[in-house]
Amino acid sequence: MLPIYICEDDGAVLAAQKEYLEKQILIEGYDMEVALCSRHPEDILDAVKAAPRRGIYFLDVELKGEPMDGFSLGQEIRKLDARGFLVYVTSFSDLAFETFRYHLEALDYIVKGNPEKMYGGIRESLAAITERMGREQGEQTEYFTVKALDVVKHIPIDEIMFFETAGRTHRIELHGKYDRFDFIGSIQELETQLGSRFLRVHRAYLVNTGRIWELDLKHREILMENGEKCLFSRNAKAKLLQVVSCL
Secondary structure, eight states: OEEEEEEOSOHHHHHHHHHHHHHHHHHHTOSEEEEEEESOHHHHHHHHHHSOSOOEEEEESOOTTSSSOHHHHHHHHHHHOTTOEEEEEESOSOOHHHHHHTTOOEEEEEEOSSHHHHHHHHHHHHHHHHHHHHHHHHTTOOEEEEEETTEEEEEEGGGEEEEEEOSSTTEEEEEESSOEEEEEOOHHHHHHHHGGGEEEEETTEEEEGGGEEEEETTTTEEEETTSOEEEOOGGGHHHHHHHHHTO
16 A cells, blocks of 8 residues: 655645545545645654655645755655655646756646646546556566665666766766656666667667657657657667667
8 A cells, every 4th residue: 555645834735635635545446545644844754764665745845934845855755765756736837847956756746726726636646656556566667776866766667768968977867757867877888788678879869769759860850758859870860760660
């Protein structure tokens, strides 16, 4: 059973989230439970330390009057639960860049100003988590494990779009379905480690061939399933056409 933790500084919003989550768990028969609701991030961390397992975390961003905000709390949670599901419930509509900056993998960002939209976001998040858990249990899911700063990340290999050499020496940027972060490494080592599913299409890019959506031969660009693009070299064109024809 997946435990759900809620950290929200507004008591009314906290109560509403708890009530709606419990209602959805009951209606849909999810294998989940609301383990703890608190306005204080330390309570969440203490609970996770006391019973370490994969969990779901609905986190407010601001957490007024507390020693850490939702992003800092997310970083601490990642140290304890690298594969947990982080969902940010916030007054701001676009926080994806902030989660990249804090090296966090967030499942979703829910705006809490409108109750109906908040409930819809919670409902969609629970459904996405259930679908992902079912996929993992039904398949032998392989993970790419890497240390980014002081956080160990486990990313399903199927959710990786491509790797890119970052601007700094020995830094690699991972572009994933739900996350984007950089780490120390080399494209050559990754090419050997990950095998035939990933193709070196450019000196700066190593691509998951199973996530290619289309090729732009004129501009030598690859469009990935998540909408991101990367370049390919003239030398990689023939191999790419062969791979895409088999998809």
